[in-house]
Amino acid sequence: MDRATTDLFRSKRAAALAETLEIVTLLGAYLSPPTAEGLAKAFSDSKARAQMRRVVRRARGERVGTVIADLTVCGAVAPYNALVAGKLVGALAVSPTVLAAYRSKYARPSEIASAMAGRPILREPRLSFIGTTSLYGTGSSQYNRLFWPAEVMGGKRENRMGFHELGRSRSFGTSHFSSETVEALVRLSALRGSLVRVNNLFGEGVSPRLRKVRLGIAALGWPANDLLRHGRERILYGVPLVENLRDYSLGLDEKPEYLLNPELPEADARVADWWFERWCRRRVARQDVLESMRTHSLVRPVRHGARVPLPAGNETPPNDQEMFPIFT
Numbered sequence: 581m582d583r584a585t586t587d588l589f590r591s592k593r594a595a596a597l598a599e600t601l602e603i604v605t606l607l608g609a610y611l612s613p614p615t616a617e618g619l620a621k622a623f624s625d626s627k628a629r630a631q632m633r634r635v636v637r638r639a640r641g642e643r644v645g646t647v648i649a650d651l652t653v654c655g656a657v658a659p660y661n662a663l664v665a666g667k668l669v670g671a672l673a674v675s676p677t678v679l680a681a682y683r684s685k686y687a688r689p690s691e692i693a694s695a696m697a698g699r700p701i702l703r704e705p706r707l708s709f710i711g712t713t714s715l716y717g718t719g720s721s722q723y724n725r726l727f728w729p730a731e732v733m734g735g736k737r738e739n740r741m742g743f744h745e746l747g748r749s750r751s752f753g754t755s756h757f758s759s760e761t762v763e764a765l766v767r768l769s770a771l772r773g774s775l776v777r778v779n780n781l782f783g784e785g786v787s788p789r790l791r792k793v794r795l796g797i798a799a800l801g802w803p804a805n806d807l808l809r810h811g812r813e814r815i816l817y818g819v820p821l822v823e824n825l826r827d828y829s830l831g832l833d834e835k836p837e838y839l840l841n842p843e844l845p846e847a848d849a850r851v852a853d854w855w856f857e858r859w860c861r862r863r864v865a866r867q868d869v870l871e872s873m874r875t876h877s878l879v880r881p882v883r884h885g886a887r888v889p890l891p892a893g894n895e896t897p898p899n900d901q902e903m904f905p906i907f908t
Contacts, residue, residue: 584698646703651712658885659873666722668855676847714815734841743817756810765796
């Protein structure tokens with residue numbers, strides 16, 4: 581565990597210990613021993629409430645990174661988008677096949693948690709929730725009304741699964757800044773020698789680019805929160821996979837009560853059958869949809885909606901093998 585002895589993880593352990601001691605000091609008067617009365621009194625104290633929020637954040641951090649996943653790229657390319665195949669891909673992204681693959685991949689010691697503890701730490705690899713965002717802020721034709729009976733994935737007939745609309749994103753980021761502006765702010769954050777440094781080290785934290793830009797804006801004395809809000813909100817969607825979502829995700833329950841059967845072998849075929857009956861059958865019977873699909877061609881001249889746009893002067897590749905390579 582060489583990584584555990586690095587300055588980064590020694591400092592992270594020291595910060596975690598300092599936070600723990602502060603929490604114990606401020607909550608000890610109310611919760612030693614823990615009682616309902618003491619908890620009620622703690623809630624009436626603003627300082628104690630702040631420490632309880634830190635406890636919840638820590639509990640959430642212990643589990644959320646492994647039992648909750650983010651779906652970042654999901655959709656159907658032409659010509660299948662005309663058949664609403666994006667809804668098929670969305671449902672398959674939360675299927676038992678994906679849950680099994682996720683559990684198999686992460687059933688090993690966590691690198692960051694192990695480096696913090698100085699010994700192998702196994703994190704819970706069973707997913708309880710998958711979240712995603714719309715491409716635009718006005719709506720999402722892909723996730724809108726995307727619900728199915730839980731029995732399609734081996735769950736109970738009376739239950740329903742799908743993408744619930746949860747709200748909107750806070751719209752923070754650097755996408756509204758030019759690359760030159762970002763580069764200048766990153767250089768400024770390094771030149772000013774801030775006490776907070778972003779070193780792009782594994783385990784240091786998420787989004788180093790955003791944190792560097794924030795430090796650069798702060799060095800100018802400008803309001804970072806206001807300037808980093810780009811205003812392009814996106815709709816947040818989530819798919820609960822278990823009935824005891826809150827308690828299991830926070831570690832209060834040891835076992836997930838799945839809404840589906842995470843070991844159903846024929847899950848993908850059943851999801852495809854449901855999608856065909858619910859969405860595809862009526863689409864494929866429409867003449868305009870069929871005509872739209874016929875406009876896509878892989879023979880010369882290639883006209884296909886999924887084709888990657890080429891730079892000017894290179895519209896036609898020398899041969900189809902370069903554009904659609906065959907892998908053996």
